[in-house]
Amino acid sequence: MNDAHDNDGSPHDSDDMNGADGMDGFDHTNDELDGEPDDLTEAEGDDPLDDDLLEETLRQAAAIMDPVPAQLQQTAVEAYALHSLDTQLAELTFDSLVHGIPVRGAEDAPRMLTFHTAELTVDIEVTAHGLMGQVLPPQEASIEVLSGPQPTSPPTLTADDMGRFTADLHVTGPFALRLRTDAETVMTEWLRV
Amino acid sequence: MDRAAVGALVRSAVDGDAAGWKALVEGLSPLVWSVARAHRLSDADAHEVYSTVWFRFAQHLGRIREPEKAGSWLASTARHECLKVIKSSHRTTPTDDAQLLDRISDDRTPEQRVIESEEASAEAERIRHLWQEFEELGARCRQLLRVLMSTPPPSYQEISAGLGIAVGSIGPLRQRCLRRLRVRLAARGVR
Numbered sequence: 504m505n506d507a508h509d510n511d512g513s514p515h516d517s518d519d520m521n522g523a524d525g526m527d528g529f530d531h532t533n534d535e536l537d538g539e540p541d542d543l544t545e546a547e548g549d550d551p552l553d554d555d556l557l558e559e560t561l562r563q564a565a566a567i568m569d570p571v572p573a574q575l576q577q578t579a580v581e582a583y584a585l586h587s588l589d590t591q592l593a594e595l596t597f598d599s600l601v602h603g604i605p606v607r608g609a610e611d612a613p614r615m616l617t618f619h620t621a622e623l624t625v626d627i628e629v630t631a632h633g634l635m636g637q638v639l640p641p642q643e644a645s646i647e648v649l650s651g652p653q654p655t656s657p658p659t660l661t662a663d664d665m666g667r668f669t670a671d672l673h674v675t676g677p678f679a680l681r682l683r684t685d686a687e688t689v690m691t692e693w694l695r696v
Numbered sequence: 697m698d699r700a701a702v703g704a705l706v707r708s709a710v711d712g713d714a715a716g717w718k719a720l721v722e723g724l725s726p727l728v729w730s731v732a733r734a735h736r737l738s739d740a741d742a743h744e745v746y747s748t749v750w751f752r753f754a755q756h757l758g759r760i761r762e763p764e765k766a767g768s769w770l771a772s773t774a775r776h777e778c779l780k781v782i783k784s785s786h787r788t789t790p791t792d793d794a795q796l797l798d799r800i801s802d803d804r805t806p807e808q809r810v811i812e813s814e815e816a817s818a819e820a821e822r823i824r825h826l827w828q829e830f831e832e833l834g835a836r837c838r839q840l841l842r843v844l845m846s847t848p849p850p851s852y853q854e855i856s857a858g859l860g861i862a863v864g865s866i867g868p869l870r871q872r873c874l875r876r877l878r879v880r881l882a883a884r885g886v887r
Binding site: 553554557558560561562563564565566567568569570571572575576578579580582583584585586587588592598600601614651652676677679690692693694695 | 709710714717718721722725726729730733743744745746747748750751752753754755756757758759777780781783784823824826827830841842844845846847849870871874877878
């Protein structure tokens with residue numbers, strides 16, 4: 504895959520670094536223009552071999568200075584247990600963080616989420632104080648609140664015959680619900696709240 | 697990671713091979729981590745994004761349409777979770793640079809142990825200086841290089857998915873950022 508790193512042979516920089524080219528979410532300050540003469544002549548080294556060498560040195564540095572924490576990686580290994588074929592996936596179709604209109608001054612604006620399977624809709628509202636939701640079409644369900652692949656018994660709620668459920672739980676971090684209705688087991692897509 | 701290898705590992709993991717899954721985690725973890733780091737998330741947020749991405753990947757495993765592009769899938773999912781973290785920014789605390797510079801994480805890799813030995817102290821010093829100069833680059837360069845330097849080297853498609861920049865601008869941007877870094881290192885007398 505090293506050939507992917509060959510430059511395209513153009514000796515000059517394009518200007519697309521400082522344009523608004525879709526790096527959404529980041530500061531758009533022109534901090535690349537930090538007072539250094541940008542166009543130190545080509546003699547300053549645009550040798551692709553030098554570039555490859557420096558990149559490789561950076562790669563070694565990253566492995567030392569900022570490696571994936573071993574315990575964290577173990578969590579990902581254990582996540583294989585979440586691979587379950589007999590569970591319906593309820594896809595995230597609305598997330599107030601993405602689609603919502605910002606509520607002015609609302610520090611604790613609820614996070615509103617909607618998940619869908621072909622047969623089922625689950626609406627959830629997460630606040631600092633807890634969690635409430637609605638299963639549609641209305642029906643009873645047993646609902647586990649998951650925060651990871653750990654097999655320990657997670658908090659479990661019940662949706663009433665109107666499909667409503669609430670919990671006094673403060674949910675934060677990775678989050679998914681596993682719902683068991685009369686007909687099926689459904690799991691919401693993992694996300695972070 | 698080689699795309700064909702990734703595709704084969706995804707397929708074997710779908711078929712129930714836990715070793716295949718483990719190999720995927722080992723091969724693509726640094727990419728996912730680098731995307732979180734490139735977005736300057738705090739330690740806690742980076743941990744949560746990383747976990748969420750792998751949980752979701754496990755959940756989607758049998759539904760991934762192009763298994764050989766799993767690296768791009770992971771990078772893109774990581775990016776979107778990072779952007780959500782940034783949007784809900786009243787919860788985030790920016791990474792403390794000084795702390796990052798001093799970072800020798802608690803989970804020490806064999807490389808770290810080596811570097812702590814006395815003979816290696818000059819090398820450690822060199823790496824530290826390199827890292828410091830990297831950290832002081834502008835936001836764009838820091839982002840690109842942080843993802844570029846993950847192990848194994850990511851493809852341009854994966855970098856593109858993780859940072860939301862066009863594949864075609866990665867080559868020129870890389871060249872420019874490495875040049876910038878080289879100038880900084882030269883100014884500091886680091887070889």
